[in-house]
Amino acid sequence: MTIRSQRRNLWAGLIAWIVLMGSPASHAAEKLIWLMRDLPPLTVFEGPQKGRGVIDQLMPFLIANLPRYEHEVVKVNRARALQMLEGTTLACDPALVWNPARARSIVYSTPIMGLHSNGLVIRRSDQALLAPFVSDQTVELKNMLNAQAIRLGIVAKRSYGVWIDEQLAQGETDAVFIHYGNDALGSLLQMQQAGRIGAILGYWPEIQSKARQQGLSPENLVFYRIHGAPTYQPIYIGCTATPAGREAMISINHALRKIDPQALFDSQTQWQAPDQHDDYLNARPVPLQPLLPR
Template sequence: MQLVSYLSARAGKWIKGTALIASLLASGMIQGTSQAAGQAASQAASEINWYVFPLPPLYIPEGPGKGEGIVDLALQRHLIPNLPGYQHKFINVPLKRLELMLRDEGNACALGLFKNAEREKTMVFSTPFFAQIPPGAMIPRAQIAQLRPYLLAGDKLNFSKLLEDEVLTVGVQSGRSYGAAIDDLLATYKGKKNIFLNSAPNAAKSLFQMNALGRVNLILGYPYEANFLNNRDSVDFVDLKFYPLQEQPAFLSGYAACSKGPFGEQVIEQINTILARRDILEAIAAYYEGWLPEDAHPLARQVFNLAFPVKARARK
C-alpha cells in the first residue's frame, strides 16, 4: 500500500509538471504563431501586387526592349519611387486574367487600364495618367491618294463611308476591341468583302505583312504598332501613314486601378497625388511619343493638351 501511495504521488507530480511544461510550450507556440500571423498580415497590408500583361509597346515583358514599354517606364520611374511605404511585387498574367485578379485579391493593382462601368464594380480607378490617340487607319504613303474620297477636315477618315463603299480592304484583328464606336461599325458591316479578319496568333504582324504584299489596303490599329514591329523584328514593312477616324473620340485615357476596398482606395489616393504633378504626366507622354511615327507627334501633343489642360491660375 505504501508503494502504491508513493507511486501515485510521483505520478501526480509528473502529470502536473508535464501539464505545466505543455502549458508553457503552448503559450509560447501560440504567441509565436500569433506574431508570425501578425507579421504576415502586416506584410500583406503593405505589399502591392502589380499585375502586368503582354501588350507591347505599353508593356514589353520579354525580348528586345524588355521593361522599356510606355507603362513599364511609368510604373518603374514614377509610381513606385513615389510609393515608398509599400513593397512592390510584379506578376505577369494574360490580359484575360487581369480583371479576375483585381476582383479576387485585396492588394492587386494594375496600370494602363481603360475605365468602364463593369470594371468600376470591382475596381477603384485613379485620375488619368496617360492619354493616347485612339485606333485609326494606316495605309502605305504611296497609296494615300486612294483615301481622298473619304478624308474630312483635319485629315480625319470617314470610316463608315469607306466600309459602305467596299472599294478598299481593311485588315482587322479578330477579337480585338478598337473602341465602342468602331466595334459597332465593324459589327454593322460584318460579312462585307472589304473587311478582312485575321485571327493568327500574331495578328498584328501578320496584317502588316499582308499590307506589304498588297493583300489589304489599310490596317486598323494604334499609330505606334508599325514602329514597334519594325524595331523588334527588323522587318522592312512598307512606310505607313496614320489617319484618325471621324467616328472615334479625341483620345482614350489610361488609368491605374486597384481592387475595390480600403487598401485599394488608400493606394489610389496616393497615386492621385503623384499624378497631380504635371512633370510626371509630361514624362509619360514623352515615352508614348517616342514610339510614334514622326508625323503623329503633333497629334499626340494635341491629345495630351486636350486630356491634361493647363489650369488657369486663380487671380489674387
C-alpha cells in the same frame, strides 16, 4: 519543474505561436499580377526603346508605392489579359481603355494620362483606295467598312475607344479581319505588306514602332484619324472586380495621386516629333487628367 508548470509553459508557447501566425507580418504578401503587352508608347518589349514606354517608366513607382503586395509581371496578349481580369485571381492591367462592356467586370482607376486616339494606317501606295472615305483628313470608318473596298485588320478583344468600337460594331463585319495571335499587330503589318489586308487600326507610335520591329519602313505608311473620334484616349489601370481587386485599386489610386505630372509628361515627350507636320505627335501637352467616362 512541475507537470503543471510545464503545461503552463506549453500553453503559453502555443498561444504565442498562434498570435504570431495570425499577425500580418507572418503571412506571405498577397500576389498582384501585372498584365503587360507590347504597346508603344505605353509599353515597349523590343527595339532601341525597350523598357522606355510611359507605363514601363511608371511601373517601378507603382510597385514601390504598393509594398504590401508581391508583384509579378506577366506578358500576355489582349485576349488573355481580359480573360484574367474577368477571373478571381488578383490581376491588374496598367494600360487599359475604358468601355461599357469591360466596366461590368473590371474595376478602373482614375485616368493616368491621355493618348492621341487610335487611327487607321494604310500603305502610302494604297491611298487612292481610301480617298473616297476621307473627309478633312479623317476617315469615315463605317462607310469604308460598308463599302467593303478595303479589308481592315484589328486585334482580337482590343478596344480602340468607345466611338471606334461602335463604328466597328455597326459596320460590315465581312470587311474586318480579327487577329488572335500573340504578336497580332506585327502579323497584321506583314499581312498588309503582302496585300492580304489594306488597313490597320492602332496608335500611330505603336504602329511605327512595330513596323520597325518587323523590318518595315514607317515612311511607307500613312496615318489617318477616325472621323468623329475624340482627340484623346484616356488610359487607365484596370483590376479584377473582386474584393481583393477593389482593395488594391484604393491603394493604386492613392499612389497615382503622388505622381509628378512633369515626370509623366517628360516620359511622353520622347515619343513626340516636333518636326512632324501632323500635330498627332507635335510637342503639345497631352492632358494627364481627362474626364472619367460617364
